[in-house]
């Protein structure tokens with residue numbers, strides 16, 4: 001549940017979102033949100049952040065989404081990269097990155113997905129090998145968001161000796177213009193300011209201090225970033241679902257084709273009420289996951305973050321679908337801005353971990369059922 005501080009933050013961010021609205025300049029909103037301290041609410045105060053947690057950052061993303069102007073890179077830059085650096089980075093990395101991630105003057109992307117691994121991240125083959133004190137990184141990544149606007153990308157690789165066997169990931173900060181690090185935009189059917197990229201790393205030479213944290217504790221460090229990512233994706237989905245639902249409710253209150261507004265027909269009203277309930281339930285699970293994570297319970301947060309991401313993704317897809325339907329033909333016009341959400345809503349069902357992989361997780365980890373793969 002929201003504390004008084006959370007309510008105040010929610011209202012303040014909602015007001016910023018309302019001023020900005022859908023279709024505005026995302027870079028400008030990013031910069032304004034940074035100046036107001038919203039981008040770094042989860043980062044330590046000693047490094048320019050707000051000293052809060054993912055509970056607060058998820059409120060920022062949800063409210064901007066509800067206003068129709070979600071900032072996708074919040075999922076990545078402060079939530080994954082900021083968290084990993086704050087928890088495991090060296091003092092130099094913290095000084096170099098955290099204040100700038102917090103005030104939004106610098107951005108960091110995050111790359112784990114690979115074309116031949118997909119949902120099976122144990123299969124990633126981006127490999128780091130030592131050359132003197134330097135690292136040489138080679139591999140490919142796909143669907144990485146915001147690489148063009150990010151000053152660096154946090155790349156998940158594996159060390160050479162860990163190429164076989166269980167994943168022993170290690171995380172590297174790769175500045176955007178490092179030689180051998182190239183990107184190609186993917187032509188996505190998405191109406192969003194942030195683009196996705198295919199990346200090639202061809203013997204990318206990095207200094208020793210590009211490695212974040214301990215090369216032997218990579219999995220723990222990686223999960224420290226992946227739980228916030230799931231919680232933030234839930235916030236992204238809930239915000240979008242709320243935005244779509246609010247538009248549909250407004251429309252259903254006024255639009256009259258018989259004697260009463262269409263919202264008086266239960267065939268229109270009930271699915272909207274169900275969508276609202278589903279979004280509220282998803283938010284409750286998101287708040288649970290965020291509270292567990294912020295309290296330092298990484299294991300408890302893992303299950304809750306997965307469930308929250310699942311519930312929010314499903315609630316968002318259904319809310320958008322029903323919102324489009326409520327508007328009849330207008331649901332598909334550009335003017336009303338709902339049709340474009342049909343594809344956008346699907347992102348929360350697929351990324352960063354698909355609906356099926358969460359159901360697998362719950363089947364195996366929570367219910368103790370055997371694996372099919």
Ligand SMILES: Cc1cc2nc3c(=O)[nH]c(=O)nc-3n(C[C@H](O)[C@H](O)[C@H](O)COP(=O)(O)OP(=O)(O)OC[C@H]3O[C@@H](n4cnc5c(N)ncnc54)[C@H](O)[C@@H]3O)c2cc1C
Pocket residue numbers: 076110111112113117118119120142143144145146196347350351352353354355356357360373
């Ligand atoms: C808009 C967008 C932005 C993204 N941004 C980033 C980013 O910034 N950084 C990043 O690293 N990645 C990013 N991704 C990638 C995203 O995390 C992956 O798309 C996702 O993990 C799924 O991987 P895949 O696309 O390879 O699908 P696949 O793994 O090929 O899966 C395809 C289908 O098969 C199902 N499936 C696979 N295995 C199983 C199984 N064992 N049991 C049941 N079903 C299964 C899946 O659920 C899915 O429906 C982004 C993706 C999108 C769409």
